[in-house]
Amino acid sequence: MSAADLQSRSAFELAELVRGGEVSAREVAEAFVSRTHEVEGSVRALVRWNAESALEQADRLDADRARGRELGPLAGVPVAIKDNLCLTGAEVTCGSQILRGYESPYDATAVARLLAADCVILGQANMDEFAMGSSCENSSYHPTCNPWDLERVPGGSSGGSAAAVAGGEVPLALGTDTGGSIRQPAALCGVVGLKPSYGRVSRWGLIAFASSLDQIGPLSIDVRDASLALGVLAGVDEKDSTSSPEPVADYVGQLEDGIDGLRVGVLSEIDEGDLDAGVLSNWRESLAHLESCGATLEAISIPSLKSAIAVYYVVANSEASANLARFDGMRYGHRSAEAESLRQLYDMSRSEGFGDEVKRRILLGTFALSSGYYEAYYGRALGVAARMKLEFEQAFGQVDLIVTPTSPTAAFRIGERVADPLAMYLSDVFTTPASLVGLPGLAVPSGFDASGLPLSLQILGRPFAENQVLRAGRAFERAAAVEPKRPEIGGRPVSTT
Amino acid sequence: MALNDSEIKKIAELSRLDLSADEEHLYAQQLSEVLGYIDQLESFDTADPVHENPLPEADDEPRPGMELKAFLGNAPESLDRFLLVPQVKKSERS
Numbered sequence: 001m002s003a004a005d006l007q008s009r010s011a012f013e014l015a016e017l018v019r020g021g022e023v024s025a026r027e028v029a030e031a032f033v034s035r036t037h038e039v040e041g042s043v044r045a046l047v048r049w050n051a052e053s054a055l056e057q058a059d060r061l062d063a064d065r066a067r068g069r070e071l072g073p074l075a076g077v078p079v080a081i082k083d084n085l086c087l088t089g090a091e092v093t094c095g096s097q098i099l100r101g102y103e104s105p106y107d108a109t110a111v112a113r114l115l116a117a118d119c120v121i122l123g124q125a126n127m128d129e130f131a132m133g134s135s136c137e138n139s140s141y142h143p144t145c146n147p148w149d150l151e152r153v154p155g156g157s158s159g160g161s162a163a164a165v166a167g168g169e170v171p172l173a174l175g176t177d178t179g180g181s182i183r184q185p186a187a188l189c190g191v192v193g194l195k196p197s198y199g200r201v202s203r204w205g206l207i208a209f210a211s212s213l214d215q216i217g218p219l220s221i222d223v224r225d226a227s228l229a230l231g232v233l234a235g236v237d238e239k240d241s242t243s244s245p246e247p248v249a250d251y252v253g254q255l256e257d258g259i260d261g262l263r264v265g266v267l268s269e270i271d272e273g274d275l276d277a278g279v280l281s282n283w284r285e286s287l288a289h290l291e292s293c294g295a296t297l298e299a300i301s302i303p304s305l306k307s308a309i310a311v312y313y314v315v316a317n318s319e320a321s322a323n324l325a326r327f328d329g330m331r332y333g334h335r336s337a338e339a340e341s342l343r344q345l346y347d348m349s350r351s352e353g354f355g356d357e358v359k360r361r362i363l364l365g366t367f368a369l370s371s372g373y374y375e376a377y378y379g380r381a382l383g384v385a386a387r388m389k390l391e392f393e394q395a396f397g398q399v400d401l402i403v404t405p406t407s408p409t410a411a412f413r414i415g416e417r418v419a420d421p422l423a424m425y426l427s428d429v430f431t432t433p434a435s436l437v438g439l440p441g442l443a444v445p446s447g448f449d450a451s452g453l454p455l456s457l458q459i460l461g462r463p464f465a466e467n468q469v470l471r472a473g474r475a476f477e478r479a480a481a482v483e484p485k486r487p488e489i490g491g492r493p494v495s496t497t
Numbered sequence: 498m499a500l501n502d503s504e505i506k507k508i509a510e511l512s513r514l515d516l517s518a519d520e521e522h523l524y525a526q527q528l529s530e531v532l533g534y535i536d537q538l539e540s541f542d543t544a545d546p547v548h549e550n551p552l553p554e555a556d557d558e559p560r561p562g563m564e565l566k567a568f569l570g571n572a573p574e575s576l577d578r579f580l581l582v583p584q585v586k587k588s589e590r591s
């Protein structure tokens with residue numbers, strides 16, 4: 001089987017081929033290493049990758065198989081993991097200077113589960129520093145480019161994971177989502193992205209941003225791969241007390257059951273005037289596709305929807321200001337060489353180590369939690385979030401699923417929103433509600449705009465109803481028949497380093 | 498709500514961040530704009546937050562943790578079995 005053929009296969013297909021002995025894990029790894037050599041110089045999706053280590057992992061799997069071990073559900077599938085997930089012996093930095101040189105002594109549970117399923121880790125994906133951003137421009141390494149147009153952002157914060165999948169460097173990647181950080185980059189890069197329900201996947205070994213919102217999930221080329229990956233990742237973990245004992249469904253087994261007769265809610269709060277023209281016409285087509293699958297569309301209302309960004313930036317950054325207090329230059333991470341007192345050591349280590357956006361968010365969170373403002377900001381935001389939860393519960397009494405565009409715009413240009421944090425925050429208008437309420441959310445490619453940039457539909461479900469969300473995603477994917485075509489990556493010299 | 502330079506100084510101090518005057522000025526302006534947006538929360542209805550599922554508590558028993566060597570391997574400075582940190586209290590004799 002040729003390298004080009006392997007590069008075009010889904011994770012599900014590759015694992016079947018390797019498990020059945022039709023191709024070796026080494027052949028698969030070589031195909032994706034070769035693709036990564038070819039495009040990574042232009043896309044810059046990864047902060048670290050190691051061809052030799054990937055080939056060694058593949059060789060070990062081939063040797064195990066030769067000895068008679070039945071390989072796992074991700075046999076030989078090359079995977080990229082976001083740089084905020086712990087990986088034993090590797091540098092893990094959360095895209096930040098403050099963790100430069102930090103070597104993880106252990107594997108995150110999600111990473112351990114992928115490895116136990118016999119994947120091959122090809123590299124670690126770029127991200128906005130501490131997962132704070134919607135464009136990957138806040139990485140302390142370098143921006144990542146959107147494989148569909150190298151002048152545009154891949155979205156964020158899991159922009160490296162999305163670009164690596166879209167660029168064909170890996171068929172599957174792990175991202176994390178706090179307010180849209182899997183779904184929005186998946187949308188902007190034309191791949192599938194799943195944020196599971198809060199508690200579905202253990203966060204042990206994920207460097208925390210906002211603990212009441214963070215979730216780990218897959219980015220993939222199709223919905224079946226997302227289902228396959230979720231089956232591997234999901235389940236209770238005694239190391240994360242927020243992980244849920246809710247039973248894990250057979251996500252792949254029930255994937256083709258269709259959505260005939262399901263009721264799909266369309267939010268009356270979506271202001272069509274806020275959508276780009278290309279997004280709007282695609283959104284209308286997407287609704288028609290859902291109807292063609294036998295779903296019934298119903299208008300529903302979540303009056304607090306328009307508060308989501310404001311609630312999110314208060315809650316997430318309040319938690320971030322507390323979570324990031326641990327970076328003090330004492331136990332790990334950057335320690336300032338200039339400080340003369342203990343207090344200076346704290347202040348200077350943090351100021352030298354954190355980038356602009358992280359500082360801005362720590363300041364915002366600290367303000368929202370400070371005496372005199374706590375009730376007006378943090379307390380109020382929690383109250384509105386609680387109200388939003390009730391409204392979603394009511395809506396889910398009426399419908400089975402809720403859909404929105406994933407992003408109000410297609411990928412924007414690199415640099416376009418850097419100077420305007422608020423404009424950047426508004427990219428997350430459709431993704432933050434599911435985070436605040438803990439719902440599963442799936443971004444599925446829904447077509448392209450007139451400039452050839454990918455667009456996406458978001459499907460939300462009841463807590464722990466990933467099964468239904470994925471089934472709907474699969475039905476939509478078939479109805480919309482979006483070609484899983486590969487972007488032509490060009491216009492810049494291809495580096496082979 | 499708008500933040501002035503002295504308010505941002507106070508928040509920076511609480512945040513343990515050492516900001517330059519330029520940074521203070523820029524962040525005061527940017528955060529004022531963000532807070533102006535956040536102030537719309539006043540116009541939304543609220544509900545009482547509910548905590549339905551109390552988190553399970555682990556047994557309060559010692560378990561093997563991270564090896565000391567692995568832990569100290571990431572320390573900026575260490576000495577034998579200890580993390581080295583700046584002197585907190587001056588010696589009374591000096």
